Each structure stands twice: as structure tokens, then as C-alpha cells.
Amino acid sequence: xxxxxxxxxxxxxxxxxxxxxxxxxxxxxxxxxxxxxxxxxxxxxxxxxxxxxxxxxxxxxxxxxxxxxxxxxxxxxxxxxx
Amino acid sequence: xxxxxxxxxxxxxxxxxxxxxxxxxxxxxxxxxxxxxxxxxxxxxxxxxxxxxxxxxxxxxxxxxxxxxxxxxxxxxxxxxx
Numbered sequence: 001x002x003x004x005x006x007x008x009x010x011x012x013x014x015x016x017x018x019x020x021x022x023x024x025x026x027x028x029x030x031x032x033x034x035x036x037x038x039x040x041x042x043x044x045x046x047x048x049x050x051x052x053x054x055x056x057x058x059x060x061x062x063x064x065x066x067x068x069x070x071x072x073x074x075x076x077x078x079x080x081x082x
Numbered sequence: 083x084x085x086x087x088x089x090x091x092x093x094x095x096x097x098x099x100x101x102x103x104x105x106x107x108x109x110x111x112x113x114x115x116x117x118x119x120x121x122x123x124x125x126x127x128x129x130x131x132x133x134x135x136x137x138x139x140x141x142x143x144x145x146x147x148x149x150x151x152x153x154x155x156x157x158x159x160x161x162x163x164x
Contacts, residue, residue: 006123021124024147030139035127041088042103045117057112065106 001046002080003058007067008039042066043079051081083128084162085140089149090121124148125161133163 009015015037022036046054062074091097097119104118128136144156 008123008125018124021147025143028143028147030143032128032131032135032139033126033143034129037125039123039125041090041121041123042100043090043119043121044115046114047116049114053114057114061107061110061112061115065103065110 001049001051001054001078001082003044003046003054003076004079005042005044005058005062005066005074005076006039007042007062007072007074008037010071010073013071039072040066051078054078083131083133083136083160083164085126085128085136085158086161087124087126087140087144087148087156087158088121089124089144089154089156090119092153092155095153121154122148133160136160 018036018038021038022033025033025036044058046057049057058076059074062076063069067074100118100120103120104115107115107118126140128139131139140158141156144158145151149156
């Protein structure tokens, strides 16, 4: 099974990386860019696990390892089933 | 308009960050994790731009600024239309 997890800063948290990218794009003349938020994406291949177990394991590892729940949020989806 | 751009290493490129995450998960006992690939996600708010223009601008900035086309690939989707 393949899953995709998106981790991004909570909306209330400043995103200096995203701001830097936005400024770079403005410098290049892309004035239609109003805001940029940058985050991380993880594509994870799971083996020998049921969909039910994945529903438990994926949020668990997102919360424990992939994201910092104080300042980050995550969402996930199944890309490929077994 | 809001778009999401996913940037990840090409499949042929080694991903030491992803490997480190995989090893950390194995250490914690998550043995069902077979592979981890890590990438970047950008959520960009565009203003005063048609969908047609976005179809041109988004791949352009992805190729020029957000991704390194030598080692990275990108995909994108529209999250919210105006």
C-alpha cells in the first residue's frame, strides 16, 4: 500500500521559507502570487498491513515522527491499495 | 485561486532524508514501512489570474524556482478556483 502524507505549518504559524519563495517570485516578476506556504510531503510504501491497520498507523507515525504537532498539521491519503 | 505543487526527487535519485525517516520508524518498531520518500509541498495563492494563465505560470515557476529539474520532478493541482 502506498500513502501520501502532507505536513504543513499551522495557519497561525509564520512561514519564513514560504515568504522567501514568495519574495523570490515577486523579484522575478510573478506579481499574481499572493501567498506561499511551504511544507513537507512523505510518500510511504507499507507492506503486509491491512487498510484498517494503516488507518491507525499512519496518523500515529505522522503525529510522533513526521510532524511536530505543536506547530504543524498533517493530512494523508491512500495512493495505491495492495 | 489556490494551487498545490508537489516537488520530489526523481525515482532514480537517492533520498537520504527519506532513508533516515524509514530507519527511525523501524527503530520505533514500525516494520511494515518498506520505503519512505520525502519531498516538498507548496501551497500558492494566486490573484487576478485566469485558469489558462495559471496553467502556464505554475509549471514555469515550478521548473525555474521551486524544483531543480536535474534531480527533481513536480506535479500540481488546483485546490480552489476563484
